[in-house]
Amino acid sequence: MEFFDRAETWSREEIERVQLVRLRNTVQQASGSPFYAARLKEAGIAPADIRSLDDLRSVPPTTKNDLREQYPAGLVAVPREQLVRLHASSGTTGAPTVVHHTQNDLNSWADLVARSMYMVGVRPDDVFQNTSGYGLFTGGLGIHYGAERLGCHTIPAGPGNTKRQIKFIRDFQTTVLHIIPSYALYLGAALEEEGLSGAELPCRVALIGAEPHTEEIRQRIEQMLGLKAYNSYGLSEMNGPGVAFECTHQTGMHVWEDAFIPEIVNPDTLEPVADGEVGELVMTTLCRQGMPILRYRTRDLTRFLSGECACGRMHRRIDRILGRADDMMIIKGVNIYPMQIEQVLMGFPEVGENYVIELVSEDFIDQLTVKVEIRDGYFVEDMRVLTGLQKAIVRQLRDEILVTPRVDLVQTGSLPKSEGKAVRVIDRRGKE
Amino acid sequence: MEFFDRAETWSREEIERVQLVRLRNTVQQASGSPFYAARLKEAGIAPADIRSLDDLRSVPPTTKNDLREQYPAGLVAVPREQLVRLHASSGTTGAPTVVHHTQNDLNSWADLVARSMYMVGVRPDDVFQNTSGYGLFTGGLGIHYGAERLGCHTIPAGPGNTKRQIKFIRDFQTTVLHIIPSYALYLGAALEEEGLSGAELPCRVALIGAEPHTEEIRQRIEQMLGLKAYNSYGLSEMNGPGVAFECTHQTGMHVWEDAFIPEIVNPDTLEPVADGEVGELVMTTLCRQGMPILRYRTRDLTRFLSGECACGRMHRRIDRILGRADDMMIIKGVNIYPMQIEQVLMGFPEVGENYVIELVSEDFIDQLTVKVEIRDGYFVEDMRVLTGLQKAIVRQLRDEILVTPRVDLVQTGSLPKSEGKAVRVIDRRGKE
Structure with a gap:
């Protein structure tokens, strides 16, 4: 088996050893931001108090509302001139949530995306068509930089214009698509209308994410477009895409635990749920400098899948997103x-x-x-x-x-x- | 004076010496594409025949129609796996025109944009808001990569949503805008409606391009937004932005002659016009590997400005675009x-x-x-x-x-x- 990154081959012990080192650094780094300086002080937590991974549970969670209240830059932990990018939610209700990145943050984000794509067989000689919206939305630029890191021939198609998407797929012999599930179904229906079948398309792989969807929907997408569809999980607060990704076994998404600590908790009590039980995913960044986030409540519902994956990676798997706590x-x-x-x-x-x-x-x-x-x-x-x-x-x-x-x-x-x-x-x- | 790139300090002799070397390489490189292999053979030109810059005039020009006919990849001069990006025109009429890039092409493009921005005082500690559309359009990603090369804090805002643009300018203290002239006027009017004046904005510099506009329009933009507006010239066939750019003297746009050879010709006879006379701009790439283009007829009307620029750069200046041959x-x-x-x-x-x-x-x-x-x-x-x-x-x-x-x-x-x-x-x- 080929790996993009040595971290994919780590044992549980290695993962957890690195996590602890990075968690301590992250708490230290976070305390450089006005928000966490106050929040950690209030909770009586000094970075040196983090002696084991379990100590993370003493840190109060961070909510979307915190991010909104801290707009525009209350969580930034570096001098302003080190920031090179920001991404923001649409902010249609209330203040947008904004994430600021340093160049190192962008580099490690691109590495995580490249690793995810490589895991499902994407290689430098692939032609990659990105149907995500570019700009402030992280699905566009996030995956784009990962594909570039791999050296794919990237078509920054953006969303919509379905006739042109199909034309480009055929004319440039696109082998890999990044596409949201509902649009994949729409594209499949448009293909049928043009009298084409998925088997006639050159596409081999679709990266699908951003919308909760069922296994049946995935199988329909695979059948309609004639490819393998791999689930991708990400959220802009944790960079965007490249947080968790399916391997070729398609049995849940590996969370990149060298870069994040995932927890699954009861949304009411914040206590960890039993292994295999559904709860709210809570995430901590381990590599982010510009704007580290501790115990972010994603509002996404999922569960840890037990047992080891046949691919050999020890990074824990989560189930497909089973809904939003808010939905x-x-x-x-x-x-x-x-x-x-x-x-x-x-x-x-x-x-x-x-x-x-x-x-x-x-x-x-x-x-x-x-x-x-x-x-x-x-x-x-x-x-x-x-x-x-x-x-x-x-x-x-x-x-x-x-x-x-x-x-x-x-x-x-x-x-x-x-x-x-x-x-x-x-x-x-x-x-x- | 500070320069981003040593090429900005070259004398005419140095520029022309480098141009000749690169032109010979480019003709050699271009002849690796199916289109130029045939076109050059038909014209009886071998790469070795290019002994002086004047010999470029023996090469037949390339038109937008050639690019359309060669869709999707007839001008590509490298093995497919070396390509990492394509950009395309909307192709609302007929086939789109497509330009394919290698990683080296993207790097030198980003350098040219970074150099242009640096020339008008943009520095790593600037906050840069890009209101261009991302995706296949080159104005978005093209300028984005240049700003990233400089290390600016980049807001990939994309077009439209004017209330949010204004909110971001104020909340993130945006100092540099990339904006098309008509939208700059629209933004200025929206500011007035909100009871704001340009003097209250943190913006210092606007990079304006993509639409022909007058000096009066530029001055209105400067007054409405309270900043200096610098003209930018580019077209997707020559990468996109970063082809020619104004210096702080605002007396015409320096064509980056280490990367392009500009000619201005009579659109009917293709003979060079006299210095200072208006004609069609014809451009040759000097650094592009993936898809070199020889003597591209831009259809843009302009003229060379005579005399030396007070900034000391010897790269020739063109006047603002005075219209389209097609308009x-x-x-x-x-x-x-x-x-x-x-x-x-x-x-x-x-x-x-x-x-x-x-x-x-x-x-x-x-x-x-x-x-x-x-x-x-x-x-x-x-x-x-x-x-x-x-x-x-x-x-x-x-x-x-x-x-x-x-x-x-x-x-x-x-x-x-x-x-x-x-x-x-x-x-x-x-x-x-």
């Missing part, structure tokens, strides 16, 4: 994640790519409606067939989410398509 | 460039930022209408004042373009605004 819907008092509904829907071969979850309140009672597109071949005239399918979907959804939904079956193309992130949940409760 | 309008048989009209309009202090040129044909006779926004303070009720202004504009336009236009004076805000490149000419002839 939780409370319906008739029951906690439901949209991902649970998607997982049921995608188990039916009759179900197409598009669905919408609508919440209304009727006479003060929550009503959940799921509108589902049925694939062309299955949308038959015989009402009895459709009614049978509809009942089966209702039954399986009820078993999964413990609430009985309405299910509307509609023809392919009747629901709004999107070239960007798909809007799956429309909550009209209290808005009529 | 030429033929009205009643007269050749007219939109820039001529803009230059007249901007000479009137009453005239605002926005104007539109409309061409219609009435009873088979061309009719030119110029709609002009009048600044708020000048749009008075007294018709006689407005009529006097209108007549003065008509008279000056007629003197400049030899055709008598209609001139409509309208209130500020009545013409469509654009956040992107301004559409100034609407030709409705033959379309009614």
Whole structure:
């Protein structure tokens, strides 16, 4: 097996030894920022108090709200002239969250992305088409610098313009795509419309991320585009892409533990959950100079996968993102994640790519409606067939989410398509 | 004086000696591409035939149409695996024009941009906000890599979202902007709406390019944003930005002659024009490996400025772009460039930022209408004042373009605004 980085071959002991050294450095470095100087002092923690990895749990977590309140630069831990880049969330509500980087930060970020891509077989002679938005969004420049570090022939295509994406894939013989799952499905549908099949495309690998999605969605993407799709996890607060990435075994994403410490906690108590239990992912940077972040609450739900990966890497694996702590819907008092509904829907071969979850309140009672597109071949005239399918979907959804939904079956193309992130949940409760 | 690069201090003799060496290498390198192998053979030119810079004139020019016909890779002169980036025009009409780069090409491009920025006082401790579109367009990544080479704190803001641009300028204390002229005016107007003046902004320098504009427009930008605005010239076929750039004397743009050979020719005869005469700029790359281009017809109109620049650099200066050979309008048989009209309009202090040129044909006779926004303070009720202004504009336009236009004076805000490149000419002839 080929590795990009020696850190991929470390044993658990080596990983944890390096983590402790880097954690101590990071706490020291962080205390150079106004925010952490105050926060650590308040918690009575000096950098020298970190004597084991377990001591990290004494550090108070950092939230998105902290980052907003510290806008524009309260977490910066180096002199301003050492900063060479910033990335920011759109900030449509409230202040944007901003992350500042030094040149070293950018270099190690690019290395992590390059390592992730190399792990799934991307090599310097690949042609890499990046369909992520460039600019302040980290998905564009983040992956771009990783591909450049590898020496791929990079097409900075950006999002949208699907006809041109397909033209470039064919004309430049693109072998590797970076693409969000909903756009991958959209691209697949556009291919079909042009009478092309995935098998005719030169693409071999897709890096997919930024949107929670199910295993069924991944398999559809693989089948429609004729390639292997690998899950990527990242968030701008932890650089962006290159935090955790699937290896070729596609059994969960290895967190690059030489660069981050992941924890999974109960979002209410902040206590660690049992191995294998779902909780909120909390992350600490280990290599960042410009703006180290300690115990960042990602709001992303996942769990550690137990056992060793067949690839031999000892970096722990997390499951695909199972939802956002914030996406939780409370319906008739029951906690439901949209991902649970998607997982049921995608188990039916009759179900197409598009669905919408609508919440209304009727006479003060929550009503959940799921509108589902049925694939062309299955949308038959015989009402009895459709009614049978509809009942089966209702039954399986009820078993999964413990609430009985309405299910509307509609023809392919009747629901709004999107070239960007798909809007799956429309909550009209209290808005009529 | 500080220089970024030793090449800035070369004498004419040194520049020309290096140019000849690099030109011979470039012709040799180009002949490794399918396109130039055939083209040079057809013209009976072997690389060894280039014995002086004058011998370049025996090489047939390359046109945009050649680039389109050679899509996707007919001009590539290196093995495919050495390519690491491509940029492409939008290709809204016909095939896109594509330029492929090696890592060396990207490095020397970044150096040229860094040198240009350094020349106007940009330093590592500057905060640089890039309002260009990223992705396939070269204005975004091209300038971005130059700023990174210098070590500026770079905000990859991208275009649009003007409220956020202003917020970032103020919150991150942006000192250097990269911005197209029409958007700089738009930003200035947005500032005024927020009750801010340019003097309150931290910006010191704006790099402006990508759109032909007049000296009056530059001065308005400088006044509105409270900074110095420096003209930048580039085109994706010659990398993008970093081809020619103004020094602090603001008397024309130095072409980086260690990396390019510029010629100015009569677009009909391809003969060189006399020094100081306007003609079409023709450019040859001297450092490009992936895709060298010989005698590219830019279609941009300019002229060499004579005399030595007070800055001491011996790299020849070109005037601001005076129009596109393709933008030429033929009205009643007269050749007219939109820039001529803009230059007249901007000479009137009453005239605002926005104007539109409309061409219609009435009873088979061309009719030119110029709609002009009048600044708020000048749009008075007294018709006689407005009529006097209108007549003065008509008279000056007629003197400049030899055709008598209609001139409509309208209130500020009545013409469509654009956040992107301004559409100034609407030709409705033959379309009614």
